[in-house]
Amino acid sequence: MGLTITEKLISNSLVEGEMTRGSRIGIRAHQTLGHDLNAVMSYLALQSMGVKKVNTEVSVQYIDHNMIQADYKNADDHRFLKDITSKLGVICARPGSGICHHMHLEDWARPGKTLVGGDSHTVAAGGIGMFAVGVGGFDGALTMAGEPLYITMPRIINIRLTGELPPFVSAKNVILEVLRRISIKGGVGKVLEYTGPGVKALNVAERSTITNMGAETGATTSVFPSDENTREWLRAFGREEQWVPLQTDKDAEYDEVIEIDLSQLEPLIALPSQPDNVVPVREVAGLKVDQVMLGSCTNTALNDVLSIAHMLKGKRIHPDVSAGLYPSTQTVVRESIARGAYDTIADAGVRIFEPICGGCNGCGFAPATGSVSLRTTPRNFEGRSGTKNDQVYLTSPETAAASAVTGVITDPRDLKLPAFHYEMPKRMIHPSNLFLMPSEHPEEIEVRYGPNLRPIPEMPALEDRIEKTVQLKLGDHITTDHICPAGALYLPIRSNIPKISKYAFLVIDETFSKRAKAAGGGILVAGLNYGQGSSREQAAIVPRYLGIRSVIAKGFARLHMANMVNWGLLPLTFVNQKDYDAIRQGDTLTIDTSELIEGKKYLVKNETSQTEFFVTSPLCQADLDSVKAGGTINVVKNKRRKSL
Numbered sequence: 001m002g003l004t005i006t007e008k009l010i011s012n013s014l015v016e017g018e019m020t021r022g023s024r025i026g027i028r029a030h031q032t033l034g035h036d037l038n039a040v041m042s043y044l045a046l047q048s049m050g051v052k053k054v055n056t057e058v059s060v061q062y063i064d065h066n067m068i069q070a071d072y073k074n075a076d077d078h079r080f081l082k083d084i085t086s087k088l089g090v091i092c093a094r095p096g097s098g099i100c101h102h103m104h105l106e107d108w109a110r111p112g113k114t115l116v117g118g119d120s121h122t123v124a125a126g127g128i129g130m131f132a133v134g135v136g137g138f139d140g141a142l143t144m145a146g147e148p149l150y151i152t153m154p155r156i157i158n159i160r161l162t163g164e165l166p167p168f169v170s171a172k173n174v175i176l177e178v179l180r181r182i183s184i185k186g187g188v189g190k191v192l193e194y195t196g197p198g199v200k201a202l203n204v205a206e207r208s209t210i211t212n213m214g215a216e217t218g219a220t221t222s223v224f225p226s227d228e229n230t231r232e233w234l235r236a237f238g239r240e241e242q243w244v245p246l247q248t249d250k251d252a253e254y255d256e257v258i259e260i261d262l263s264q265l266e267p268l269i270a271l272p273s274q275p276d277n278v279v280p281v282r283e284v285a286g287l288k289v290d291q292v293m294l295g296s297c298t299n300t301a302l303n304d305v306l307s308i309a310h311m312l313k314g315k316r317i318h319p320d321v322s323a324g325l326y327p328s329t330q331t332v333v334r335e336s337i338a339r340g341a342y343d344t345i346a347d348a349g350v351r352i353f354e355p356i357c358g359g360c361n362g363c364g365f366a367p368a369t370g371s372v373s374l375r376t377t378p379r380n381f382e383g384r385s386g387t388k389n390d391q392v393y394l395t396s397p398e399t400a401a402a403s404a405v406t407g408v409i410t411d412p413r414d415l416k417l418p419a420f421h422y423e424m425p426k427r428m429i430h431p432s433n434l435f436l437m438p439s440e441h442p443e444e445i446e447v448r449y450g451p452n453l454r455p456i457p458e459m460p461a462l463e464d465r466i467e468k469t470v471q472l473k474l475g476d477h478i479t480t481d482h483i484c485p486a487g488a489l490y491l492p493i494r495s496n497i498p499k500i501s502k503y504a505f506l507v508i509d510e511t512f513s514k515r516a517k518a519a520g521g522g523i524l525v526a527g528l529n530y531g532q533g534s535s536r537e538q539a540a541i542v543p544r545y546l547g548i549r550s551v552i553a554k555g556f557a558r559l560h561m562a563n564m565v566n567w568g569l570l571p572l573t574f575v576n577q578k579d580y581d582a583i584r585q586g587d588t589l590t591i592d593t594s595e596l597i598e599g600k601k602y603l604v605k606n607e608t609s610q611t612e613f614f615v616t617s618p619l620c621q622a623d624l625d626s627v628k629a630g631g632t633i634n635v636v637k638n639k640r641r642k643s644l
Contacts, residue, residue, distance in 0.1 A: 002249025005223050006156045006191045009131035009246075013114040015148050021155055021255070022189075024620050026148030027131075029116035031058045031108060034090075034140055035100045037065040037361075038118040038535060040077055040495045041137035043084045044456050046145060049636055053089045053442070055146030058108055060435075061085045061092045062100035066491050067356045068363055073492035076450025082436060087445040089438045090144075097434040098329030098355045101125070101297040105208055106237050106331055106430070111226035112244045116143040120215045120535045120559055121297050121378065127208030128233065129226030129246045134215065136537030136563040138633055147636075150622070154191045154220045158254035161198025163263030167419035168412040170307065171206035172299055172376065172396035175213040176268040177260060180278035184477065185529045187219025188558060190255070194224045195248055198262045203424055204233035205301035212298045213378045216275040218532065218557055236428045267411050270394035273382040274477065281399055281411045288320070290371035292404040294350070294397055295326025296360040299376035302332050303422040304397045309341035310420040311401035311412065317349035318407030324351040324365050326358045334429040350404070362386030362487030374400050374409065381479045381533060383507045386487045454496045457545055459568045459630040464594035466549050466570075467607075468522040471515060472505060473585040476527035480539035480560060482507055483531070494538050501542045513546060521547015525583050528553070531560025540567045544631075550591065552604070552615055554580060565623045568631030572615040575601060579613035582606070591615075596624035 003011070007019055016026030032054075034042055039061055046054075061081055066074045078095055085092040097103060100117075101124040109115065111129030115122060118140035125132035133149065143149050159178065165171070178192070192214050194207070202210075207224040214222030224230075226246035234243050267281040294300065294308055305327060317323045325345060327333050333355060336342045346352060351365075359365030360377040366386030367373035373385060373392045380392035393409070402412040439445050474482075484490075485506050493499045505512040516522055524543065530553040531539060540563035543551075550570040554577050564571050570593065574580055583589075587608040598621040601614045617624060626632040 001253060002251040004156050004193055004252040004254065005225060005246055005248050006131070006193050009112065009114065009223065012112060013131065017153070019153055021153055023153050024150060024622070025153050026150050027114055029056055029143035029149060030113040031115045032056055032140060032144050033060050033062065033100055033104050033115065033117040033122060035062045035065050035119055036077060036081060037491060037494060038137040038140070038537065039081060040453065041456070041537060042118055042141040042144065045138050045141035045633065046088065048456060049141070049145060051088070051145045054144040056144060059090045059144055060104060060108055061090050062103060063093060063095040064099050065357045065361060066363060067095065067358070068488050072450060073452045076452060077495065079448055080450060080453060083445060083447040086436065086439040087442045087447060089442070091438065092436045093434055094436060096354045096356060099297045099357055101212060102208070102301060102328035105204065106329060110242045111230055111246050116140060116149050118535060120533065121212050123215050123221045124208045124212035124297060126211035126214070126221050126223040127204050129224060129230055131221060131223065133221050134535045134559055136535050136559070136566060138537060138566040139562060142636065151220060152189060154189055155255040156191050156193055158257045159192055159194050160196035160257055160259050161194060161262055162196050163198055163261045164201040165262045165265065168398045169265050169267055170396045170398055171202060171209040173265050173268045174260065174262065175210045176270060176278050177265055179216060179270070179276040180268070181258065182217055184216055184274055184276045184532060185218050185555070187214065187217030190219050192217065192219050192222040193248070194222070199225060200227070200229065201262065203229055203303065205303055209298055213275065216378055218529065220558065232424055236425055237430060267396060267399050267413065269399065269409065270380060272391045272393065273380050275379060275394060281395065281409060284409050285411055287409045288372060289374050289403050289408055290321065291367045291373040292321055292323040292400050293359050293365055293373065293375040293377065294324065294400055296357065296377040297328065298378045299397050300326060300328040300332060302335050305332055305336045306339065306341050306422060307420050308397050308401045309344040311398060311417065312348040312405065313344050315348055315405050317404050320407050321404050323349065323404045324353060324359065326353045327355045329355050330431045330434060331428050334431065335425070338429060359385065361491070363491060364488065374403050376400050379533065381481045384481045384486055388507060452493060452496050454498065457497050459544060459634060461630040462549065462568060462570060462593055462628050465590065466523070466593055467588065467590045468549060469519055470525050470583060470585050470587045470589060471519065471522035471548065472509060472512060472524050473583060474508070474524065474526040474530070477529045477532055478526055479533035480531060480536045481533055483539040484536060484542050497538070497541055497545050500538060501545050504542045504546060516546040516548065521549060523589055524548055524551040525580065526551060526553040527580065528555045530556050532557040535559050537563040537566065540564045540569055544569045556618065561618065565619065565626050566632040568627055568634070570617065570627050571619065572602065572617050575614040575616055582609065582611060596628050598624060
């Protein structure tokens, strides 16, 4: 039997286990990436483990998330990152050089390799034919230290593309269609592998748009073949010698096949406040728009910016609309300027920001109260924009640009413009001074620590019996933004766990932090897909720091559950999901946790209602052992102490 692209990629980095669906495997990271939001925790972890030099082919640090320097905090963190990367052998991008995922695609991503990154949208590199997985900061630290990344061997879904995209229907609509079909939890435990003749009609940047938002399905990752389009991309950045072909074998077997005819797609839009709440643009056309954000790691490649300029040429942004553009990299900036696209976009009345994440994670360009914000970003979770009770719609650059002109949600086809055609440049205008290489004399580097940077809190082992109060009863699809808020007010303190813990579950219950601390911790009860969204491990650390010992849910997001293991927070699932309904916030639950055994059913006693129900854990034995020890960080620390 032949192999899928996914199986070929995994086999190229497999160091433990066998490629049997559902089994635990360990893979080696050929490359790692980090950004300033999560990487500080990674380097603190590396230091706590005594690591002197990273053990990968390439590790790159980007500074692109926390760019607002309203005081010393972000500037201090940027200085720390430049110091520590130089000392540990990590390449560091200059601040403002570009958004990490697209920048990595331009400069370092290689087909056939495995990439592990401290951000959920690391999966964007699947567009170039990498096996790219997003993790939390601690898992990122482990892979940089040369340790395997442990994942469950995923099921592989073949998304077979045929046809070509019609005019004004760009790649963003492909992933919105996938989300419409399989939902925000439909990719859990799976890889989305794109094949078929339609693949040839998509360049690497377009493929990356699709794989990037694969994170919103809950998928482990998404992958495309490496073909002549891949080779063309590498050639444009002076890296053609790194190209290797990568295709699925004709007799490869998939767990499921989804057929999408690109020629039949139309402009789509995700309604607030989930990426899978997708309908055709024409169903909501005419709704007044107050803000339009063009950009993010998903949608400001060169072809996106040029398409936007095409839409705006000779036009003006509607007077009631505030529009802003976040380009993805300095290369996109230079190319856009050279082609006159920047002049066109600026003349139309669009604000142009530096190439950073910015408004996507609430660090700038927050919408006004009660306004409608139309964005090309990958996520529209409630409050993520920086404005509480926001109304964020997700769509393509073409729909966003058309709507910015008309002042209402508009199908771009209705403007009756000539079709836009993009030709991949033979050679991109690519700046040569974007990266700081690590020091050849690391012993001479003094690492500077700002006053906001605090040591990682010590996590005690899990007690043999949990008897705690349900501090929150939550619904379905609780995001990491719900648990630990993003945005310019909170992200600068992400490495100060005592401080950021004060804002835990802020958008749900402002009293949570004080109540949990006063009660000595507790238990959380939740619905489906708990912890969806970003790789922000603070969403696991903060509840744990406040004394939360377990989360009982109908289901968990993969990445967040991995972070829970790393920090000793026990995930449990209902054996009978109807038992969720009988639990009330404030109930006292008791669970015997003296032995954590894979597959075991645990009796939970509700001392308040005098009822009982059963739960189990979705974790394998190794992960349960880590939770019992107080988290993987304790396991690794103890292992390294014994080896010294």
